[in-house]
Amino acid sequence: MSAVSGDEARxxxxxxSYFLTAFLFIMGLKRMSSPVTARSGxxxxxxxxxxxxxxxxxxxxxxxxxxxxxxxVVGASFAWVSGKRVAMTNMPQMIALxxxxxxxxAAAIAAVELYRGEALSRxxxxxxxxxxxxxxVSFSGSLIAFGKLQxxxxxxxxxxxxxxxxxxxLAAALFTGGVVATGYSMDVFHVTGIFALALxxxxxxxxxxxxxxxxxxxxxxxxxxxxAVAFEGFVLGNAAMIIAxxxxxxxxxxxxxxxxxxxxxxxGNVLFSGFGDTGGxxxxxxxxxxxxxxxxxxxVGVMMAFAQKVIVVPGYGMAVAQAQHKVWELxxxxxxxxxxxxxxxHPVAGRMPGHMxxxxxxxxxxxxxxxxxxxxxxxxxxxxxxLIIGANDVVNPVARNDKSSPIYGMxxxxxxxxxxxxxxxxxxxxxxxxxxxxxxYLDNTRMLYxxxxxxxxxxxxxxxAV
Amino acid sequence: xxxIVALYIFMLAAFTGYEVIAKVPVILHxxxxxxxxxxxxxxxxxxxxxxxxxxxxxxxVIGIVGVVLAAGNAAGGYVVTERMLEMFKxxxxxxxxxxx
Numbered sequence: 200m201s202a203v204s205g206d207e208a209r210x211x212x213x214x215x216s217y218f219l220t221a222f223l224f225i226m227g228l229k230r231m232s233s234p235v236t237a238r239s240g241x242x243x244x245x246x247x248x249x250x251x252x253x254x255x256x257x258x259x260x261x262x263x264x265x266x267x268x269x270x271x272v273v274g275a276s277f278a279w280v281s282g283k284r285v286a287m288t289n290m291p292q293m294i295a296l297x298x299x300x301x302x303x304x305a306a307a308i309a310a311v312e313l314y315r316g317e318a319l320s321r322x323x324x325x326x327x328x329x330x331x332x333x334x335x336v337s338f339s340g341s342l343i344a345f346g347k348l349q350x351x352x353x354x355x356x357x358x359x360x361x362x363x364x365x366x367x368x369l370a371a372a373l374f375t376g377g378v379v380a381t382g383y384s385m386d387v388f389h390v391t392g393i394f395a396l397a398l399x400x401x402x403x404x405x406x407x408x409x410x411x412x413x414x415x416x417x418x419x420x421x422x423x424x425x426x427a428v429a430f431e432g433f434v435l436g437n438a439a440m441i442i443a444x445x446x447x448x449x450x451x452x453x454x455x456x457x458x459x460x461x462x463x464x465x466x467g468n469v470l471f472s473g474f475g476d477t478g479g480x481x482x483x484x485x486x487x488x489x490x491x492x493x494x495x496x497x498x499v500g501v502m503m504a505f506a507q508k509v510i511v512v513p514g515y516g517m518a519v520a521q522a523q524h525k526v527w528e529l530x531x532x533x534x535x536x537x538x539x540x541x542x543x544x545h546p547v548a549g550r551m552p553g554h555m556x557x558x559x560x561x562x563x564x565x566x567x568x569x570x571x572x573x574x575x576x577x578x579x580x581x582x583x584x585x586l587i588i589g590a591n592d593v594v595n596p597v598a599r600n601d602k603s604s605p606i607y608g609m610x611x612x613x614x615x616x617x618x619x620x621x622x623x624x625x626x627x628x629x630x631x632x633x634x635x636x637x638x639x640y641l642d643n644t645r646m647l648y649x650x651x652x653x654x655x656x657x658x659x660x661x662x663x664a665v
Numbered sequence: 666x667x668x669i670v671a672l673y674i675f676m677l678a679a680f681t682g683y684e685v686i687a688k689v690p691v692i693l694h695x696x697x698x699x700x701x702x703x704x705x706x707x708x709x710x711x712x713x714x715x716x717x718x719x720x721x722x723x724x725x726v727i728g729i730v731g732v733v734l735a736a737g738n739a740a741g742g743y744v745v746t747e748r749m750l751e752m753f754k755x756x757x758x759x760x761x762x763x764x765x
């Protein structure tokens with residue numbers, strides 16, 4: 200009798216700890232929504248995770264403690280070390296990797312429950328199967344996304360009827376899942392079939408999607424993993440999983456929509472068409488006429504040193520060249536001379552929304568100098584110099600005025616409205632999407648050719664020499 | 666937990682997630698995606714329970730895989746989010762002329 204009440208006390212304690220965890224997670228996410236409190240937000244959420252993990256060990260009737268602790272140490276130490284080492288430019292694929300692991304874990308929970316072969320109620324069985332399918336798709340899909348962004352998978356595999364194939368695989372997975380969930384058959388063959396089909400679906404869904412669209416896909420898989428966790432939470436009767444998983448599911452869905460909108464693409468478009476890849480370059484649109492006019496670093500230095508307002512438009516090319524530290528050094532020189540300096544960030548600069556802000560923050564740029572598209576676009580008209588470094592499609596005016604261009608309608612930074620536009624560029628090639636940039640040919644545009652880092656170093660010397 | 670209570674939790678949590686994220690400025694989108702990625706690392710507690718109740722060899726193996734993956738999700742998500750957010754600083758104290 201005392202054992203029973205002891206178990207009850209433990210369960211109560213666990214429930215209380217999960218309540219605290221849910222509170223800390225939501226407060227943490229809330230704090231993460233402002234740059235001032237963001238740092239403390241992740242610490243709050245981290246505390247919540249620690250509380251839930253420790254109290255879960257108290258569950259009555261659990262065994263396998265050495266296996267549990269060993270597995271935690273292995274998984275956590277691998278992720279801890281890799282997370283500490285990864286370069287900021289590689290952050291998107293790292294998030295994809297960790298997200299895939301979460302999806303895989305949700306699928307594993309479903310697998311353990313289903314392989315046990317005990318009859319589940321129809322609701323619980325259905326939730327386990329659906330959560331398992333979503334988790335497995337998120338797992339293999341995220342791994343493909345990781346491979347693509349990491350450069351391990353270079354090609355986008357496409358063939359006619361691909362969407363039909365995906366639908367067939369999905370239907371087969373759902374059918375097999377139905378057989379298991381309704382309790383018609385729970386043998387190893389059917390249960391294994393569900394997961395094999397779901398893993399395959401994640402691969403065939405993600406392989407055709409081009410690198411430029413990958414952030415939207417990662418965000419989508421992030422939301423899906425949340426949903427899978429919530430479903431498995433229902434199966435286990437675990438409130439912490441239901442709440443945290445659902446919060447991530449809905450927040451992730453919103454984030455995915457915001458990203459897709461910023462890229463002027465619908466989610467369906469991203470998933471079911473092949474644009475967003477360096478191959479298959481859609482070079483539609485009227486031909487751009489005129490010449491690119493080169494300029495020397497010394498002249499740019501003088502121009503910027505005597506400007507009143509300079510707006511820097513950084514793109515992913517800047518980060519690839521590791522030029523962000525030099526850019527900030529240059530800007531500090533200008534600020535010391537009394538020049539008003541702002542950074543203009545397009546929502547998809549970098550490899551996902553906000554990625555460029557992280558890269559600039561790494562270089563020490565204060566966040567209050569950084570403005571997003573809505574804030575800054577009216578300011579270009581009063582800017583003396585717009586310095587474009589590593590950005591291309593996001594400043595291409597054809598998005599505003601050429602209806603035949605594939606990027607027509609995409610919100611862009613109106614850098615062409617500045618009095619002078621300086622573009623730092625390696626050579627004369629087209630952009631990531633293969634579309635010619637009309638900005639480069641404008642009368643107020645000058646091209647400063649060279650490697651990003653070297654060109655900015657020259658500018659620093661030039662400004663110092665003024 | 667009865668089904669209807671679970672459904673209420675689901676609905677309220679969905680609204681909460683939407684509202685909490687709706688006010689986030691674009692500059693924090695990447696850390697936030699990473700942060701929410703960390704939050705679904707809570708799958709770790711479910712994986713621990715699944716492994717803790719596993720009896721057959723197959724269940725144990727899958728359970729171990731689940732816990733390893735979940736622990737990676739949680740630990741990795743935390744480290745990268747914390748690294749990114751730590752770098753966000755305002756010009757505040759070191760305010761310079763021109764940097765309004």
